Amino acid sequence: MLLTITASANEALPDATDLGYLLHKHPGRAQSFGVASGTVHVVYPEAAAARCTAALVLEVDPVALVRGRPGSGRRRSAPGGDGTLAQYVNDRPYAAGSLLAVALGQVFRTALAGRCDLRPDAAAAPLVLEVTVPVVPCRGGADLAERLFAPLGWTVEARPLPLDEEFPEWGDSRYVALRLTGTVRLAEALNHLYVLLPVLDDAKHYWVAADEVDKLVRAGTGWLATHPERGLITRRYLRRRHAFVRTALQQLAIERLADADDTDVDDVDNAVPVEEVAEVEEVTASEEPAAEAVTPEDVTTEAVTTGDAPDAERVPPPLAKQRIAAVVDALRTAGASSVLDLGCGEGALLGALLADRSFTRVVGADVSYLALQVAARRLRLDRMPERTRDRLELVQTALTYRDARLAGFDAAVLMEVVEHVDPPRLPALEAAVFGAARPRTVVVTTPNVEWNVRYGLEPGHLRHRDHRFEWTREEFRHWADGVAQRHGYAVTVTGVGQDDEEVGRPTQLGVFAR
Known part of the structure; x- marks a missing residue:
């Protein structure tokens, strides 16, 4: 050859x-x-x-x-x-x-x-x-x-x-x-x-074995997710093994979400829209005839320097990494050892939590079973050391319903999740998390809609097609104060990302302490 x-x-x-x-x-x-x-x-x-x-x-x-x-x-x-x-x-x-x-x-x-x-x-x-x-x-x-x-x-x-x-x-x-x-x-x-x-x-x-999914996704990074023949490519590469094809398409669907806009704001989302992941089932079924965790080095808010000169420009890390670092830092400050990642999606935060041994119990919860499968594959659950694997649990549940399995934790995280919930359902989420599960600490992040102008978005345009709303700083503060007062928490509101005198920071961060 x-x-x-x-x-x-x-x-x-x-x-x-x-x-x-x-x-x-x-x-x-x-x-x-x-x-x-x-x-x-x-x-x-x-x-x-x-x-x-x-x-x-x-x-x-x-x-x-x-x-x-x-x-x-x-x-x-x-x-x-x-x-x-x-x-x-x-x-x-x-x-x-x-x-x-x-x-x-x-x-x-x-x-x-x-x-x-x-x-x-x-x-x-x-x-x-x-x-x-x-x-x-x-x-x-x-x-x-x-x-x-x-x-x-x-x-x-x-x-x-x-x-x-x-x-x-x-x-x-x-x-x-x-x-x-x-x-x-x-x-x-x-x-x-x-x-x-x-x-x-x-x-x-x-x-063809399960590791072929990882090989395909790794080699296809940056081009396969948007290729018009990605279904055919995935099906042929994986020899029409239905389970493998479905898993690969799930991961590619998530990558398409991350690259959906010309701006780089979509990579800030942690939750995976249910309809986007469910669409994989339809794609796979129609194409079928009669498969990377965050490391401790990734979790940093330090800027990186480009060039060799002493005064070279310092470029901040992506907002997604800054947000994960801010959430992990808030959890460490709270002294949490058992943590719930609510709406964990593909597991971006889970990888960072597992990389820190001070978090002895980590649970990822999501409404989508398919999203949890993607998280398991991205975290390489099948190859994870036993001691690390014993610290992790993945749970399918809806965050707007009370679930006894979510009670008794030191901390819970809602990272880029609340904006995916229809406003009439927010009181149900509030009752389930702050009322029933009632962890000592709750960390919430959500986009600051005022910052969208810096991304070049027109008024009324949201950062992600699955967002039901995006709050101003005043609106988030009002919601956070109300939740804290109703459920016996004190809340501190800050932000993540570049600070702008006019519009604040791109991500809003609320830390609720019971």
């Missing part, structure tokens, strides 16, 4: 041979790497300042693919295998597909992640690239290649290959010669290939 990547010099890459730095493979020598399916060779057919080409050649060992796997041929050999001769004699060693994608992922792992300490500017910038794959199965014809790659900014040339050049009347095979040209980041290009080569083939040479 053969794949070539050619970079032409441009402003971001004045010397095209720096492609070797980005791929972490020196243009001056041939290198070979052993992989499960055979041997990968990386060579540079051309390496000049104006144009540099890296070629990845996978020399497949068909025997190695099945050696030591007795009785597993039907599942692990190439599609169509019968567990005997077909394991060894098939088209897999000649046509690009999942074998090549896996090899690419192993040999160019650091480049896939977009890391290059020696040429960081080139790694982060769009490059003039050309990718060729001489033979790739394309189940859906050349049009499918266009549908998959063109939305990602590629100019696509997919030339059907004849069954036999000597007998053109036999027609075309299901293989194409693929050529992609475009100006994209190298890491993006490699991730496109890693995901879409098996999708073109509509087959994988190995058994």
Whole structure:
């Protein structure tokens, strides 16, 4: 199998041979790497300042693919295998597909992640690239290649290959010669290939397990959630395993929510709208024929510095991280050890709470069972150390109803939740949380609608399509004072994010102490 990547010099890459730095493979020598399916060779057919080409050649060992796997041929050999001769004699060693994608992922792992300490500017910038794959199965014809790659900014040339050049009347095979040209980041290009080569083939040479969901979502970050063919891509990549497809689409739906607006305000939401997550069930069902936690380092309100100069501009972290840090700080100040995350959504706050061992019991509650499934996968619940896993519980419940399971906690958090509740239902939420559950401390965050003008939003436009309302600072203070007075709490109201003399801070924060 053969794949070539050619970079032409441009402003971001004045010397095209720096492609070797980005791929972490020196243009001056041939290198070979052993992989499960055979041997990968990386060579540079051309390496000049104006144009540099890296070629990845996978020399497949068909025997190695099945050696030591007795009785597993039907599942692990190439599609169509019968567990005997077909394991060894098939088209897999000649046509690009999942074998090549896996090899690419192993040999160019650091480049896939977009890391290059020696040429960081080139790694982060769009490059003039050309990718060729001489033979790739394309189940859906050349049009499918266009549908998959063109939305990602590629100019696509997919030339059907004849069954036999000597007998053109036999027609075309299901293989194409693929050529992609475009100006994209190298890491993006490699991730496109890693995901879409098996999708073109509509087959994988190995058994698909739950970890494939994480691989797909990770490689598809930044592009798959908004791809017009994301359903087809997800279904084919995960071999039509319904449960895996559904989980992946849930995570992609959440990413679409985060990127819904041109501003970056949507990433402030913690709760997942029920209808958005439920929509995944419909998408999955219609497409089916008859799968990252916050670390302690993430939880910081310190600004990061850009550039090397002493007076370089200090850029604050995203508002979402500032808010999580503010909530965690309020919980620490209150001395809480058992915490309820009410409306936990995909688990952004849960990850931060688990990262702090002072929180000995953490419960995430949400009305959506599907949202809790996404939280479990994002937190890697199945791989979590037992001691950490024992501190966490996920509970499905409606926050507008009394639930005995929510009583007896030191603290509860409603982070970006109340604005998702219809105003007539707020008294029910108040009664359930402050009246029935009655934790010692309750931390509430909600958007400050006055700040929306700084995001360029027109009057009357809310930050998120699922918000039922957004309060001014006076309105939030009035609600908070009323809740505190009715239920025996004292409340302190502050804010999170950049302070503005005219409109305050983008997020309002209320800490209720019983």
